[in-house]
Amino acid sequence: MVRVATEDDLGSLGPLWDECRALAGAAVVATRAAEILDRVRDQLRASQRAVESGGHPTYRLVYVAADDQPVGFASFSVVERGLATPASAVLVDVVHVDGGRRKSGVGTALLREAVVFADEVGAGDVMVNVPPTARDVNRFYARLGFAPVVVRRTAPVGHLRRKLGVEPRLDARDATVDLTPVQRSLRRRALLTPRRSPARP
Ligand SMILES: CC(C)(COP(=O)(O)OP(=O)(O)OC[C@H]1O[C@@H](n2cnc3c(N)ncnc32)[C@H](O)[C@@H]1OP(=O)(O)O)[C@@H](O)C(=O)NCCC(=O)NCCS
Numbered sequence: 001m002v003r004v005a006t007e008d009d010l011g012s013l014g015p016l017w018d019e020c021r022a023l024a025g026a027a028v029v030a031t032r033a034a035e036i037l038d039r040v041r042d043q044l045r046a047s048q049r050a051v052e053s054g055g056h057p058t059y060r061l062v063y064v065a066a067d068d069q070p071v072g073f074a075s076f077s078v079v080e081r082g083l084a085t086p087a088s089a090v091l092v093d094v095v096h097v098d099g100g101r102r103k104s105g106v107g108t109a110l111l112r113e114a115v116v117f118a119d120e121v122g123a124g125d126v127m128v129n130v131p132p133t134a135r136d137v138n139r140f141y142a143r144l145g146f147a148p149v150v151v152r153r154t155a156p157v158g159h160l161r162r163k164l165g166v167e168p169r170l171d172a173r174d175a176t177v178d179l180t181p182v183q184r185s186l187r188r189r190a191l192l193t194p195r196r197s198p199a200r201p
Contacts, residue, residue, distance in 0.1 A: 002113050005061040005073070007044055010037045013063060013070050020096035027154075028131050029094065040075070056121040062113045064106045072097035074110040076117050079127075087124035090117050094129065107140065 017033035043059035063073035075093040
């Protein structure tokens with residue numbers, strides 16, 4: 001049976017998040033479970049505040065447990081789809097089922113909850129993040145009717161800065177206040193590393 005996670009459940013989900021990250025890679029799941037679960041906690045609280053002030057929930061984490069141990073989870077965020085589309089969507093950030101528990105209906109049960117959540121918040125679509133190289137996972141979603149609509153390409157800002165010849169900002173308004181001294185020093189060194197001139201158009 002699928003359970004809606006509360007803050008108290010988060011600790012037990014750590015190993016599954018780490019397994020998911022190991023499979024997906026850091027480009028898709030950027031940080032370790034401990035940090036992700038801090039963000040999940042923040043999302044749960046923000047969602048709770050939205051409900052308390054009379055709105056819809058904005059976030060939900062669900063999981064399936066066997067013998068009281070989580071064997072699969074899914075994370076759902078309500079997202080706007082940009083100016084071109086008025087209806088919001090439920091974004092399935094991640095669905096992950098324990099490697100030894102697949103093909104017994106857990107993934108399908110988790111996705112049913114995405115539909116329930118979409119109904120609850122009035123979202124018109126359910127979207128899912130899938131690494132393009134994960135063939136089995138893509139096939140699983142395709143069979144449920146998920147079609148690729150856009151390809152989202154991503155590039156690190158530092159790389160684009162070099163490619164496009166955008167000068168770094170070293171002034172006091174740089175948003176480095178949250179960085180540790182080591183991170184700040186690494187960032188400064190990266191910014192000051194000589195780079196190739198951009199190709200002329
Ligand atoms: C994709 C994923 C979520 C599917 O979860 P799952 O629990 O295996 O999903 P289900 O069991 O509901 O369905 C999977 C398949 O098993 C089949 N199935 C379901 N119950 C079954 C059963 N009792 N017996 C046999 N087959 C069954 C389904 O029909 C489905 O077949 P299909 O893929 O041909 O459509 C899971 O494989 C997974 O977590 N993969 C890794 C995801 C990953 O890469 N994560 C990191 C990036 S985000």
